[in-house]
Amino acid sequence: MSSELAIAYHNLSNMLDAGVPVQRSLNTLIPGLKPRLQKAFLALADGVAQGNPLAHTMVLHPEVFDPVDIMLVDVGEESGSLPDMIALLSKWHEMSARMLKRLISGLLLPILVLTIAAFVFPLPACVLGELSVTSYLLKVIGILLLFWIPAGIIALIVRMTPRTGPARRVLDNVVLRIPILGSAIHKLAIGRFCWAFHMLCKAGVPYSESVEMALSVTGNLVVADLFQPAAESVKAGKLISEGFSNKLPLDLVEMWKTGEETGRLDDVTKRLADNYSEQAEFWFAEFTRWFPRFVYLLICIMLIIMIFKLAGSIWGSY
Numbered sequence: 001m002s003s004e005l006a007i008a009y010h011n012l013s014n015m016l017d018a019g020v021p022v023q024r025s026l027n028t029l030i031p032g033l034k035p036r037l038q039k040a041f042l043a044l045a046d047g048v049a050q051g052n053p054l055a056h057t058m059v060l061h062p063e064v065f066d067p068v069d070i071m072l073v074d075v076g077e078e079s080g081s082l083p084d085m086i087a088l089l090s091k092w093h094e095m096s097a098r099m100l101k102r103l104i105s106g107l108l109l110p111i112l113v114l115t116i117a118a119f120v121f122p123l124p125a126c127v128l129g130e131l132s133v134t135s136y137l138l139k140v141i142g143i144l145l146l147f148w149i150p151a152g153i154i155a156l157i158v159r160m161t162p163r164t165g166p167a168r169r170v171l172d173n174v175v176l177r178i179p180i181l182g183s184a185i186h187k188l189a190i191g192r193f194c195w196a197f198h199m200l201c202k203a204g205v206p207y208s209e210s211v212e213m214a215l216s217v218t219g220n221l222v223v224a225d226l227f228q229p230a231a232e233s234v235k236a237g238k239l240i241s242e243g244f245s246n247k248l249p250l251d252l253v254e255m256w257k258t259g260e261e262t263g264r265l266d267d268v269t270k271r272l273a274d275n276y277s278e279q280a281e282f283w284f285a286e287f288t289r290w291f292p293r294f295v296y297l298l299i300c301i302m303l304i305i306m307i308f309k310l311a312g313s314i315w316g317s318y
Helices: 002-017 022-032 035-049 054-058 067-079 082-120 123-127 133-160 166-176 181-202 207-215 221-227 229-235 250-262 265-317
Strands: none
Touching: 002 022, 002 035, 002 082, 022 035, 035 054, 054 067, 067 082, 067 181, 082 133, 082 181, 082 265, 123 133, 166 181, 166 221, 181 207, 181 221, 181 265, 207 221, 207 229, 250 265
């Protein structure tokens, strides 16, 4: 979805930048979109025809538009910089799609190997006549459920946990403690904050509001808490960086402070966003490199157990 949305935003931004009216731009895009996006963009076009702002209609389609989309489009409409905001959203979703694609591609092979292993492990017993075909299939299903049930429970917990509140904070804290993956999520959350702040600054949103709005799109409440005091720091007439937690990376704090002192915070936050997004990609790549090795180790252990059981049954028959 992110890659399709990135392309749609890119094309929409180009048309708006060329002076094509919003409604005509949307109607031009709709025929080339996939059904799910087509429905949402058709609603946007209808909303514009009725005189409604884009952001108001986007709220009605949370399955397509993230809070960051709605927030930035709203800012773009208010400030008259809608083409620029749409262009930045295109880059945002392109980055998200790239990371998701890397993560999925790294997980496909170990999932396939686990599935094949589930069919292989009970096969010798079936060949030796110790298991009937029905028992063999039940054994295969049991092995698959051993992996898929925990995975399903984890996915359900992540999906059902509210975006805010104590439960989400506990979950986000647990995620950050997962080896390698936690580092990727941590870097990604920082990169998202910097990206959102940069985009809001380009739209002319005041610093205090930019900080508060960027907090909502970090994707991790624990990381957001590290930036939270910055909004109060600005309201008190201090630098944003003075409100940053000392648990944030020192290079981020120093670069941010330099950007504030030199008046180049817009450029610095863009550089920080790119830097931490690249670091997140690196750690996601590391996770997809080491997770299969963990799976293969698990399979090797199961194979060793299977060999010993098979050897024991053969020895017992003699």
